[in-house]
Amino acid sequence: MEPEKTQNAKKVIFSAIQPSGTITLGNYLGALKNWIGLQDEYDCIYALADLHTITVRQEPAKFRRNALEAYALLLACGIDPQKSPFFVQSQVSEHAQLAWILNCYTQFGELQRMTQFKDKSQKHPDNINAGLFTYPSLMAADILLYQADLVPVGVDQKQHIELTRNIAERFNGLYGQTFKLPDGYIPKTGAKIMSLQDPTHKMSKSDENVNASIAVLDRPEDIMRKFKRAVTDSEACVRRAPGKDGVNNLMGIYTCVTGRTDEQIEAEFAGKGYGDFKAAVGEAVVEHLRPIHEKFDEYIKNKDYLEACYAQGAQKAEAIARKTLRKVMKKVGFLQQKF
Numbered sequence: 290m291e292p293e294k295t296q297n298a299k300k301v302i303f304s305a306i307q308p309s310g311t312i313t314l315g316n317y318l319g320a321l322k323n324w325i326g327l328q329d330e331y332d333c334i335y336a337l338a339d340l341h342t343i344t345v346r347q348e349p350a351k352f353r354r355n356a357l358e359a360y361a362l363l364l365a366c367g368i369d370p371q372k373s374p375f376f377v378q379s380q381v382s383e384h385a386q387l388a389w390i391l392n393c394y395t396q397f398g399e400l401q402r403m404t405q406f407k408d409k410s411q412k413h414p415d416n417i418n419a420g421l422f423t424y425p426s427l428m429a430a431d432i433l434l435y436q437a438d439l440v441p442v443g444v445d446q447k448q449h450i451e452l453t454r455n456i457a458e459r460f461n462g463l464y465g466q467t468f469k470l471p472d473g474y475i476p477k478t479g480a481k482i483m484s485l486q487d488p489t490h491k492m493s494k495s496d497e498n499v500n501a502s503i504a505v506l507d508r509p510e511d512i513m514r515k516f517k518r519a520v521t522d523s524e525a526c527v528r529r530a531p532g533k534d535g536v537n538n539l540m541g542i543y544t545c546v547t548g549r550t551d552e553q554i555e556a557e558f559a560g561k562g563y564g565d566f567k568a569a570v571g572e573a574v575v576e577h578l579r580p581i582h583e584k585f586d587e588y589i590k591n592k593d594y595l596e597a598c599y600a601q602g603a604q605k606a607e608a609i610a611r612k613t614l615r616k617v618m619k620k621v622g623f624l625q626q627k628f
């Protein structure tokens with residue numbers, strides 16, 4: 290058995306995001322922004338989960354462009370590839386290999402209970418493919434390959450983390466300590482960002498109403514327009530309270546981009562109307578995203594740099610992933626490749 294990590298070693302964080310088109314303000318404030326802040330305190334490993342993306346049919350040219358843009362955007366958001374290996378999942382073959390093995394240690398019934406599977410099969414009734422069904426064992430492979438301690442994810446992914454732990458525990462029970470059991474990590478900051486048009490629902494890029502969601506790469510004038518049209522309530526008072534979903538959401542967004550507390554925001558807008566408030570939130574978001582836009586424009590023009598960057602990320606990730614996969618294969622009893 291390999292020696293346990295020394296006490297003072299940093300904890301390992303793994304997370305991934307799918308490059309499925311637009312990355313929204315919800316993705317950014319709810320997840321990505323936290324990823325950036327974790328890079329000093331933890332050993333972070335981040336991936337673009339493109340294997341997961343093909344569970345829903347993709348148009349090849351668009352898929353390729355989305356992946357490159359997502360990679361550039363995440364760098365622009367502040368992932369530092371020198372600190373945190375940042376790679377493309379499909380380029381590290383251990384993910385698919387371990388996923389297959391884990392499939393054989395995952396029960397049909399467990400996968401059937403996944404709410405995301407149920408939701409997605411309802412949304413795409415004409416393409417309920419096996420990949421959609423076994424998506425959680427691929428996600429388990431992603432996490433377990435890196436012996437991650439913590440996995441920052443939104444609440445919608447918690448069930449997948451629990452399944453990952455169950456699979457890992459089952460495997461460890463059969464073969465001895467092999468996988469670290471990961472914990473979900475729902476960061477303190479980084480509220481769940483809701484739709485600007487229906488603040489009882491999560492902000493989603495697939496919303497039919499274009500004013501409901503904001504893309505990180507939206508133009509400033511579009512961001513302003515969407516905030517100005519955001520749904521509020523008839524009280525005309527900027528304060529956090531149950532039932533004031535629209536205002537609560539805007540306050541949450543304002544906190545994320547300015548660091549101001551609820552009390553500070555309430556004081557700032559005391560006696561002012563929602564018009565002023567919504568414009569202020571819009572402006573703060575535009576200002577917050579401005580440097581990200583600038584960096585994105587720079588990166589996306591430099592394809593050579595992006596290619597070199599993800600090649601290096603894959604190499605670093607693979608060096609870790611390979612060790613776990615080898616250990617697993619040996620334990621299961623596969624013939625070992627000596628040459």
Ligand code: TRP
Pocket residue numbers: 303304305306307338341427428431432440441442446
């Ligand atoms: N399933 C996640 C999502 O859609 C993305 C993902 C894939 C992921 N593999 C992961 C997240 C591993 C955390 C850890 O949001």
